[in-house]
Amino acid sequence: MTRHWLMKAEPAEESVDDFLAAPAQTLPWTGVRNFQARNFIREMSPGDGVLFYHSSCAQPGIVGIAEIAGRAEPDATQFDPANKYHDSKARREKPLWSQIAVRVVRKTRLLGLSEMRSAPALESMIVLRRGNRLSITPVTDAEWRAVLTLLDRPPAV
């Protein structure tokens, strides 16, 4: 079954443009170090739709449409002592964290956080809930369609 997700990236680390510039517009999504978000990665299937979100930046919001391009596999960065996401508790034979290939399909206009909050159709989105800090959240079919509709319109805020 095809599902939909919202995935947060910090553009200073990896932006939607970095994905577009990569071979096949695809990069592994690494560095997730939260169990709930990791479990979502493990539930993903190739072809799932992704809302690409920029966070911790001047203009937080949705900036592109992407899709899952592979299956969950061990996150390579957990084994690398030189990597900032290194996890000393992880073992090759017993990985703790997962990564997955993500392909950016296209950039969109910025659907800013404030515009998202002001759209009644997006009210239920987990990413908009108070105190939410999850970097990966499931998106319902209705929310997905509502976002695509909003993206086709000029900015409302």
Next chain:
DNA sequence: GCCAACGTTGGC
């Protein structure tokens, strides 16, 4: 830089 909110850690 501030701060709310949440996850993780570790003592007991």
Next chain:
DNA sequence: GCCAACGTTGGC
């Protein structure tokens, strides 16, 4: 298993 302290996220 409880829970206080601490660390992190992320918008502003």
